[in-house]
Amino acid sequence: MTAPQTSPPAACATAPSAVAAEASCRLPVLFFAFSSATWLLFGAVLALLSSIQLYQPTFMEGCPWVTYGRLRPAAVNSLVYGFALQAAFGLALWLIARLGRVELTNPLGLFIAGKFWNLAVTVGVIGILAGDATGFDLLEFPLYAALPLFASYACIGAWALITLKARTERTLYVSLWFVLASLLWFPWILSSAQGLLLGWRVPGVVQAIVAGWFGNNLLQVVLIGMALAVMFYFVPKVVARPLHSQSLAQNGFWLLLLIGGWTGLSQLSAVPAWIPAVSGAANVLLVVPVVVLTYNLYRTADGGIAEAWKRSGVFRFVTVAVVLLLLVTLRNAVFGIGPGARYTQFTYFAGARTDIMVLGVFGLAALGALHYIVPRLTVAQDELPSEGLVDLAFWASVVGVVSVAIGYSFAGLTQAAVGAMADRNFLGEAVTGVAGHLKLVTFGYGAIGIGALAFLVNFALALRRCCAACCGGVR
Amino acid sequence: MNHGPLIAAGAFVSLACSWAALVMAPQVQLGSLAPAPIPNTSDVHPANRPGLAAQGAEVYRSLGCYQCHTRQVRQDALLYGARLVDRGSNASTINLELPGSGRTNLVNFNLLIALAKSRADLGITPVAVPAVLAADTNVAPVLKEFAAELKLLKQFDNKAQIVRSTSKTVNDLAATLPVEVLERTGPDEAERAVKLINDAGGKAELVIYNLGPDIERGWGARRSVARDFVNDSPVLLGSLRAGPDLACLGSRAPEKFAAPWKFASTNLASEMEQRLLIHLYNPRLVAPASTCPSAKYLFATKQPEQRFAGEPLQVPGSDKPVYPRHDARALVAYLLDQRLDVGLPEAPVTKPSVPAKIAAAPAKP
Numbered sequence: 001m002t003a004p005q006t007s008p009p010a011a012c013a014t015a016p017s018a019v020a021a022e023a024s025c026r027l028p029v030l031f032f033a034f035s036s037a038t039w040l041l042f043g044a045v046l047a048l049l050s051s052i053q054l055y056q057p058t059f060m061e062g063c064p065w066v067t068y069g070r071l072r073p074a075a076v077n078s079l080v081y082g083f084a085l086q087a088a089f090g091l092a093l094w095l096i097a098r099l100g101r102v103e104l105t106n107p108l109g110l111f112i113a114g115k116f117w118n119l120a121v122t123v124g125v126i127g128i129l130a131g132d133a134t135g136f137d138l139l140e141f142p143l144y145a146a147l148p149l150f151a152s153y154a155c156i157g158a159w160a161l162i163t164l165k166a167r168t169e170r171t172l173y174v175s176l177w178f179v180l181a182s183l184l185w186f187p188w189i190l191s192s193a194q195g196l197l198l199g200w201r202v203p204g205v206v207q208a209i210v211a212g213w214f215g216n217n218l219l220q221v222v223l224i225g226m227a228l229a230v231m232f233y234f235v236p237k238v239v240a241r242p243l244h245s246q247s248l249a250q251n252g253f254w255l256l257l258l259i260g261g262w263t264g265l266s267q268l269s270a271v272p273a274w275i276p277a278v279s280g281a282a283n284v285l286l287v288v289p290v291v292v293l294t295y296n297l298y299r300t301a302d303g304g305i306a307e308a309w310k311r312s313g314v315f316r317f318v319t320v321a322v323v324l325l326l327l328v329t330l331r332n333a334v335f336g337i338g339p340g341a342r343y344t345q346f347t348y349f350a351g352a353r354t355d356i357m358v359l360g361v362f363g364l365a366a367l368g369a370l371h372y373i374v375p376r377l378t379v380a381q382d383e384l385p386s387e388g389l390v391d392l393a394f395w396a397s398v399v400g401v402v403s404v405a406i407g408y409s410f411a412g413l414t415q416a417a418v419g420a421m422a423d424r425n426f427l428g429e430a431v432t433g434v435a436g437h438l439k440l441v442t443f444g445y446g447a448i449g450i451g452a453l454a455f456l457v458n459f460a461l462a463l464r465r466c467c468a469a470c471c472g473g474v475r
Numbered sequence: 476m477n478h479g480p481l482i483a484a485g486a487f488v489s490l491a492c493s494w495a496a497l498v499m500a501p502q503v504q505l506g507s508l509a510p511a512p513i514p515n516t517s518d519v520h521p522a523n524r525p526g527l528a529a530q531g532a533e534v535y536r537s538l539g540c541y542q543c544h545t546r547q548v549r550q551d552a553l554l555y556g557a558r559l560v561d562r563g564s565n566a567s568t569i570n571l572e573l574p575g576s577g578r579t580n581l582v583n584f585n586l587l588i589a590l591a592k593s594r595a596d597l598g599i600t601p602v603a604v605p606a607v608l609a610a611d612t613n614v615a616p617v618l619k620e621f622a623a624e625l626k627l628l629k630q631f632d633n634k635a636q637i638v639r640s641t642s643k644t645v646n647d648l649a650a651t652l653p654v655e656v657l658e659r660t661g662p663d664e665a666e667r668a669v670k671l672i673n674d675a676g677g678k679a680e681l682v683i684y685n686l687g688p689d690i691e692r693g694w695g696a697r698r699s700v701a702r703d704f705v706n707d708s709p710v711l712l713g714s715l716r717a718g719p720d721l722a723c724l725g726s727r728a729p730e731k732f733a734a735p736w737k738f739a740s741t742n743l744a745s746e747m748e749q750r751l752l753i754h755l756y757n758p759r760l761v762a763p764a765s766t767c768p769s770a771k772y773l774f775a776t777k778q779p780e781q782r783f784a785g786e787p788l789q790v791p792g793s794d795k796p797v798y799p800r801h802d803a804r805a806l807v808a809y810l811l812d813q814r815l816d817v818g819l820p821e822a823p824v825t826k827p828s829v830p831a832k833i834a835a836a837p838a839k840p
Contacts, residue, residue: 053766053768054717054766055766057758057759057765057766057767057768057769058769061768061769061771062769062771062772063772064538064770064772067538067539067768067770068539068542068543068768069538069539069540069541069542069543069768070538070539072539072542073539073542131537131538132537133536133537133539134536134709135536135541135709135710135711136709137714164479165479170477171477172476172477172478172479172482177476177482180479180482180483180486181482181486184483184486184487185486185490188487188490189490192494192498196498197709201708202502202506203505203506203508203705203708204505204508204701204702204704204705204707204710205501205505205701205704205710205712206501206502206505206506207708207709207710208704208710208712209497209498209501210498210501213493213494213497213498217490217493250476254485254489257485257486257489257490258489258492261489261490261492261493261494261497262493262496262497265497267714268712269545269547269549269698269699269712270546270547270698270699270700270701270703270704270712271501271505271701272501272504272505272701275497275501278496278497279497342549345549346545346547346713346714346715346716347715347716348715348717350714350715351714351715415716419688419689419716420688421688422688422689422691422692423691426692426719426733427719427733427734427762427764427765428764430716431717431718431764431765431766432764432766
């Protein structure tokens with residue numbers, strides 16, 4: 001059986017118990033969980049405010065700090081670096097401790113590094129609002145925030161890898177492949193991109209290509225990889241069945257790594273034509289590993305889906321994330337190559353990919369996982385205190401993500417239709433004409449914020465119960 | 476798959492492949508790209524930005540204008556054409572007017588043949604030559620040659636099953652200059668036509684058609700290419716058009732703006748600057764439907780110290796002038812510096828067709 005729970009107890013006499021392994025995670029993982037959810041709330045609010053400015057230009061007008069051109073990158077970078085990557089670190093540490101049956105190396109150090117990461121993200125967001133953004137998508141943090149960010153990641157990543165090395169369960173489960181690849185992939189792309197863009201400053205449009213390459217790798221490999229790690233952990237666990245096929249997972253994993261790094265550049269225009277062409281082909285090829293991986297998950301859960309959906313909150317989150325992953329990959333395959341890419345180029349449709357991947361695929365998977373991890377680390381239960389808030393967090397997040405995706409996509413398709421015909425009125429149809437769709441986006445960000453808030457409240461309730469239990473014990 | 480280092484090595488190889496293809500290869504291809512000289516001038520494109528515009532680029536980045544505006548014009552097709560600009564005169568050119576009449580009506584017979592060869596759809600009519608002239612020892616061989624050429628052409632047409640129009644003829648085509656002999660064809664056909672015409676003693680030039688909705692909107696004369704950005708750092712291409720493309724703002728015609736307008740006077744540059752400043756101050760004053768946020772913070776309401784003041788800006792609907800700060804002027808200088816009207820080897824343009832001049836004396840068949 002390849003499901004995560006397996007480990008012949010006699011195999012390693014020195015192996016810590018699952019309880020001890022989890023206890024070592026408590027400080028850093030809870031910290032990452034809490035601060036990522038807080039950044040999700042903050043980022044959703046910034047995104048909401050900036051989306052209002054798209055159709056209500058006088059909203060918060062007159063102050064350069066909150067003009068759309070600064071608010072939007074601040075929101076995106078809060079969501080990516082504050083929420084997504086931080087949640088990814090927490091999940092990675094927990095999965096390593098849990099699946100490797102090992103206590104975390106230096107939890108206090110991880111906590112401190114996490115603090116510095118948060119500090120760097122805060123400084124970066126303030127830097128963007130102050131006008132110091134670098135101008136590269138998903139890499140907008142100025143150098144004075146980017147360097148501490150990298151330094152604190154170096155600590156987090158190193159300790160995570162040391163923990164992995166020290167694991168007592170030698171079998172590497174599928175989730176850990178993805179965790180390991182993401183943990184290594186991120187510093188490589190980050191140092192490459194920062195070095196080439198902020199240090200050496202490659203000339204001309206190579207900058208845009210490097211930035212696009214970085215952003216795509218961050219989404220397609222690092223974050224999607226972490227989302228898949230979560231999916232491969234929770235789906236077999238909740239339905240209590242072994243993974244359908246180890247070799248399918250292996251093929252899917254390697255194909256995702258091989259192809260994933262090539263996608264996402266089909267939206268560039270003023271570059272040699274081979275770049276979008278190659279990237280577009282990769283967008284189509286990527287369907288293969290994603291279908292292989294999701295099919296594997298489907299076969300694992302087949303027959304138990306309805307029952308697990310009713311029973312487990314985590315499973316609901318993860319299932320929606322899997323469906324979204326499949327949909328966004330197909331969307332990229334159709335609108336990421338040739339005429340489709342050209343049609344939707346420079347519209348909200350193309351830009352929505354970031355939102356769907358960060359908030360939808362990764363965001364839902366991560367929120368689901370946190371709904372399982374946080375109660376285990378606080379009150380040693382499988383569910384958070386308030387079931388109603390779990391439902392609220394789930395439905396608000398799903399409705400929010402779907403609204404954002406649909407709103408941006410339809411606004412983008414309207415823009416694309418206007419852009420393709422020179423005799424149509426650009427200002428009237430493509431700019432003010434999409435206000436209705438953009439209002440749906442605003443609503444979606446609001447719902448995502450409510451989802452994050454519901455989780456945070458539940459988190460606080462669990463913490464209170466945890467503290468009460470501890471203090472009660474002392475008394 | 477139980478060995479961590481194996482997975483790490485595999486991941487490294489995968490990443491190295493994508494890095495080599497999408498980071499290193501573009502750098503090798505584009506890293507040494509340099510501005511290209513503009514033909515017949517001592518200038519290059521893109522030129523180094525003057526100081527104020529370079530500071531404006533920083534304002535553009537800092538305010539995040541690139542979040543809503545792209546600077547990349549796209550085009551769907553690049554087609555060619557041939558334009559006849561001069562009928563020329565050579566041994567086969569004959570004045571159809573009688574000697575001593577004081578008038579001239581020059582006909583270049585070779586040119587007519589060349590035009591007929593370039594345009595298979597147009598007919599060609601034999602030129603009526605007064606009998607007096609036809610007997611001239613200079614004219615007779617030309618006419619003989621013309622007749623022979625016509626015969627050859629006819630034979631060729633029959634062989635290739637070309638049916639020429641009888642109502643439209645190349646004789647009419649050549650009546651006004653300049654004239655587009657071929658429009659929107661492939662490069663080979665256009666070049667052949669240019670060569671045929673030039674060999675026939677006429678003068679023709681190759682016309683380039685950059686086609687696509689962006690170009691039809693007047694957002695640029697051609698597509699943006701990598702070379703346009705060699706002087707930029709950071710390169711702010713933009714990826715969303717929540718507002719119009721700005722790649723060619725500085726050389727765009729006033730009627731091609733989102734809110735079209737006309738120059739009130741002839742002081743073009745300063746008027747354009749004035750208009751952009753008002754747009755920055757409040758976009759709704761220029762285009763009522765605009766969703767561009769106002770940048771009022773780039774303007775002072777009180778008159779600054781005299782030596783920093785610059786020209787005050789008269790805002791419509793307000794009797795009090797405002798004073799653009801340095802950043803506002805820099806941003807406008809940067810925007811006015813955006814141009815795509817210059818041809819590059821990889822993205823050529825031709826001058827727009829000048830309105831047809833009335834030919835001195837059209838060749839009447």
